[in-house]
Amino acid sequence: MAQAWDARRVLARVPVVVLASVLAASLVACGNDADEAAPDSPTASVPPRPEEPTAQPTPEPSAPAASTPPAAPPEPGAVAQPRITDTVVTGLTSPWGLAFLPDGSALVTERDTARVLRVEPGAATPLTTIGDVAFGGEGGLLGVAVSPEFATDRLVYLYATTPAGNRVLAATLEGDRLGEPEVLLDGIPSSRIHNGGRLAFGPDGMLYVSTGDASDTSLSQRPDSLAGKILRLTPDGEVPADNPDPSSPVWSSGHRNVQGLAWDDEGYLWASEFGANTFDELNRIEPGGDYGWPQVEGTGGEAAGFVDPAVQWPTDQASPSGVAYAQGTVFMTALRGQRLWAVPVGGGRAGEPAEFFTGELGRLRSVATAADGSVWLMTNNTDTRGAPRPGDDRIVRLELG
Numbered sequence: 001m002a003q004a005w006d007a008r009r010v011l012a013r014v015p016v017v018v019l020a021s022v023l024a025a026s027l028v029a030c031g032n033d034a035d036e037a038a039p040d041s042p043t044a045s046v047p048p049r050p051e052e053p054t055a056q057p058t059p060e061p062s063a064p065a066a067s068t069p070p071a072a073p074p075e076p077g078a079v080a081q082p083r084i085t086d087t088v089v090t091g092l093t094s095p096w097g098l099a100f101l102p103d104g105s106a107l108v109t110e111r112d113t114a115r116v117l118r119v120e121p122g123a124a125t126p127l128t129t130i131g132d133v134a135f136g137g138e139g140g141l142l143g144v145a146v147s148p149e150f151a152t153d154r155l156v157y158l159y160a161t162t163p164a165g166n167r168v169l170a171a172t173l174e175g176d177r178l179g180e181p182e183v184l185l186d187g188i189p190s191s192r193i194h195n196g197g198r199l200a201f202g203p204d205g206m207l208y209v210s211t212g213d214a215s216d217t218s219l220s221q222r223p224d225s226l227a228g229k230i231l232r233l234t235p236d237g238e239v240p241a242d243n244p245d246p247s248s249p250v251w252s253s254g255h256r257n258v259q260g261l262a263w264d265d266e267g268y269l270w271a272s273e274f275g276a277n278t279f280d281e282l283n284r285i286e287p288g289g290d291y292g293w294p295q296v297e298g299t300g301g302e303a304a305g306f307v308d309p310a311v312q313w314p315t316d317q318a319s320p321s322g323v324a325y326a327q328g329t330v331f332m333t334a335l336r337g338q339r340l341w342a343v344p345v346g347g348g349r350a351g352e353p354a355e356f357f358t359g360e361l362g363r364l365r366s367v368a369t370a371a372d373g374s375v376w377l378m379t380n381n382t383d384t385r386g387a388p389r390p391g392d393d394r395i396v397r398l399e400l401g
Helices: 007-011 020-024 217-221
Strands: 082-089 095-100 106-110 115-120 123-129 141-146 155-162 165-174 182-188 199-201 207-210 230-233 250-252 258-263 269-273 279-285 311-314 320-326 329-334 339-346 354-356 364-369 375-379 395-400
Touching (some): 082 115, 095 375, 141 207, 329 375
Parallel strands (some): 095 141, 320 364
Antiparallel strands (some): 141 155, 165 182, 207 230, 269 279, 320 329, 329 339, 364 375
């Protein structure tokens, strides 16, 4: 495995550009963090919110000159209808990451124990406890991803908060033994809140990493910081030559706290975004795109060069985390909103959202699509902010109709 990429090695050469409006916004708004921060956060300053989530129109991409009109891009279809068929496993503690292995079992990380588990129906087998993890607030052992070449390289990737900041790790899984992790990427700022933490491999074979603003809103707009970004790395932790800046792992910027990443079958990347006081978001990610935090929350940033969300929600209906794609639908979990959102997508556009299981399972952290087409949905009621029910936390299996 290649030597770990050091954030300071390249980012120190990038000029720092900090707008005056970013500095003015450096006091973090914590309205939405009643769910993801201190439970006694004040709510009197929360501005009025619309009653329903709204899908935003996506600008038409420019088409090349042609002698005949180009075919119209596909439109979003009907929402895939999920139903719970059975419970996969119970008794998890503050579960966070969820990723499938080729044999159909799944890896689960527990944020507050730093354990990595192998989960299959009726059983959760501990594989290891990751060392040097700093617990507290939203920090701990977070995302997990499985190498697309797992059959030959046996690699598992992890995102962990440490005393030195957030890191991306890689370790080899042999049977039920996960080896000693190696550091692929460090220098990601950490805090008690807004650590991001999702890992996912794209259809291009690259590793995508979501980070939060680490309680400092100015970092999201700073090119010399890995905070408030979506990052793109090779499986060895290097910077791909076709990144927007070939000397930087940054793929997109202007994020507050991304915790979900998923690609649809047309190759579009969708990401969930924690808002502050007003709107949570589902964004279609463009290479080099700036999603506007902290200057903009929700829509209204296009005139200033920012990318508007595809869908936005009032924060009490969402506080989004994991994202998965299946059957023309992006599924997004809601923590504070305690529901599963389903958004039909097509041609890079999002249709009208629909909600499922509202209040039935409590807080929902992660969702993942299995090889058989079913969807696994993971609760998060034992993370100190929920109301655990007998058997929590659990994973349930969904069939789609």
